[in-house]
Amino acid sequence: MTDSPAILGLQRNTLRMQAIEVLRRAITTGELPPGSHVSEIEMSQRLQISRGTLREAMRTLQIEGLLTEGSRGRLLVRRMDDEELRDLFLVRAALEALAARTVAESPQRESAVESLRAAVGLMSAAENESLDARMRADLDFHRELCRLTGNDTLMRAWSALEGSILMSITRSGIERAVRNMDVPRHLEIVDAIATGDPDTAAAAVAQHMELATRTLIS
DSSP states (O other), rough: OOOHHHHHHHHHHHHHHHHHHHHHHHHHHSOOTTTTOOOOOHHHHTTOOOOOHHHEEEEHHHTTTTTEEEEGGOEEEEOOOOHHHHHHHHHHHHHHHHHHHHHHHSSSSHHHHHHHHHHHHHHHHHHGGHHHHHHHHHHHHHHHHTTTTTTTHHHHHHHHHHHHHHHHHHHHHHHHOOOOOOOHHHHHHHHHTTTTTTHHHHHHHHHHHHHHHHHHHH
């Protein structure tokens, strides 16, 4: 029995998703440093995938803001300056403040708060693990906050920022990154949502993001 075109397409799509994940992780961990050229030929050989599949993966990362086009059409790992970081966190603050406000007003607030406390618990458990594991646990908390709104548009908007969020953390160095993953600060957001007051919840997120911005830039 020969593979059908649909099955071959699925295999190709799986390879593309794997390539996206590998490249995203290499960029956000600094293995591929800002400003470095991502060679299509070299990378396709390293990942052992076709140049067409790699090109599709790199296009996704370009949309996410991790890769940018340089001279002669070459794709480079994006350099994020302070102004871009501030803009990113302003947008992120707006999305997550809306999420906190929505969850605080939700009839399912109590179960949502339990889910968020569990996410903070995973952050605490990851404190003795690698920086990458800690970043993932931190990001998972914020993703869960947005998911709990049930607002798919909000979730898609936040997910589009995920790669840039990781890059903003790693660009600032390990010490600042670790300070930004403070568990008690995340619990403050959960406690604010638990009050059921949407203004209190939104204000907690705004304060969290303001401090995060100062930590990563100062």
